[in-house]
Amino acid sequence: MRNKIVAGNWKMNKDREETEVLLAELAAKLPDTTAEVMVAPTFVNLQEAVRLLENSTIQVIAQNMHYADNGAFTGEISAPMLNSIGIDTVILGHSERRAYFGETDELLAKKVAAALEKNMRVIFCFGEELEDRKSGKHFELVESQLRNALFNLEADDWNRIVLAYEPVWAIGTGETASPEQAQEMHAFIRKVITDKYNGELAEKISILYGGSVKPGNAKEIFSKPDVDGGLIGGASLVADDFMAIVEAI
Numbered sequence: 001m002r003n004k005i006v007a008g009n010w011k012m013n014k015d016r017e018e019t020e021v022l023l024a025e026l027a028a029k030l031p032d033t034t035a036e037v038m039v040a041p042t043f044v045n046l047q048e049a050v051r052l053l054e055n056s057t058i059q060v061i062a063q064n065m066h067y068a069d070n071g072a073f074t075g076e077i078s079a080p081m082l083n084s085i086g087i088d089t090v091i092l093g094h095s096e097r098r099a100y101f102g103e104t105d106e107l108l109a110k111k112v113a114a115a116l117e118k119n120m121r122v123i124f125c126f127g128e129e130l131e132d133r134k135s136g137k138h139f140e141l142v143e144s145q146l147r148n149a150l151f152n153l154e155a156d157d158w159n160r161i162v163l164a165y166e167p168v169w170a171i172g173t174g175e176t177a178s179p180e181q182a183q184e185m186h187a188f189i190r191k192v193i194t195d196k197y198n199g200e201l202a203e204k205i206s207i208l209y210g211g212s213v214k215p216g217n218a219k220e221i222f223s224k225p226d227v228d229g230g231l232i233g234g235a236s237l238v239a240d241d242f243m244a245i246v247e248a249i
């Protein structure tokens, strides 16, 4: 049985006070669920978020990290720093990091290795652009992203990998992949992992869908057999919406 996960990626939203308000609402409204529920506030508010959620089952995770432990990397945050405030899960490879900050598969392979080395869990994001889908190259592209960043991992490393398929054309656009498109890609991802490793390993990997998941479409998307939850952007900034999505899992 794979872990069901609903993770809220707050991106560059919510200052300190707004963070406190939203976390308090989320803690109060969290429904009874067997799913893992996670939130990724901005770096400056992570420590406070950990403190505020110490009595909640909601996990606080990070949006990004550098591959080095420390050093001359102005503006960056390392895995040991995250560990030191009680964070053990990090989102890597988000399409906004790839598009606006030039993150490549090669760099992401180093980040993934660094996170795993520090016993962190990684939510690894990947997905095609609209042109890739229009030209029918989306399967090829997705496979290459997995191969380049993750296929040097040992089978055991995958115990700490969660995948988040996010078609770039569906992020923040209001346009969602149809539940069938999501299922088709998730099944393909599981097949690619089966071919590289084995079916048993592939069956254990939680594969989240991300891209305009809202209370109104979450249930249908989550009903697909290879969709194990969601990475939620905009709707994670509104407590009732996020919790409605948690209810839908």
Ligand SMILES: O=C[C@H](O)COP(=O)(O)O
Pocket: 009, 094, 166, 170, 171, 172, 173, 174, 210, 211, 212, 213, 231, 232, 233, 234, 235
């Ligand atoms: O990390 C979350 C994804 O980028 C999805 O964002 P969205 O739900 O605002 O489309």
